[in-house]
Amino acid sequence: MFSVRARALHAVQRLRAAGPSKGAPAAKKRKGEAQVIPVVAKELREKATLGANILKTGADPPILEDSAYPPWIFNVLDKRPALSELERRDPESLDEKEIMRLLKLDNRRRIKENNAVRSKE
DSSP: HHHHHHHHHHHHHHHHOOOTTTOOOOOOOOOOOOOOOOOOOOHHHHHBBTOOOOSSSOOOBBOGGGGGGOOGGGGGTOOOOHHHHHHSSSSGOOOOHHHHHHHHHHHHHHHHHHHHHHHHH
16 A cells, blocks of 8 residues: 555656746745745666655655556546546446446535526525
8 A cells, every 4th residue: 555655656757857837836935935846866866766654764665666566556547537528438338447437526516506596585
């Protein structure tokens, strides 16, 4: 379980290290202050998951080879289809997980609509 968490945290760190997307607003600077960006050696980032240590005396967990992790871990961050996409597809072609997701998202949408109608009254 610990290595799975380390792998997920490493993926988040890689996204953050890539920097903000082109559409994201830049961080605000105060007058006279330079933006402080922590510099971490590339070798250190490749060996351990930085910031994942939760113990006082512990060390950051090492990043293991891909073969050391279960195969499902690489699908954790895959995007799931939206409600509109699930509604457009043929119900016969949906698998059980997609049907359950469709029902959950549709139920959530109906609840939001009912709440909006009741708040206007």
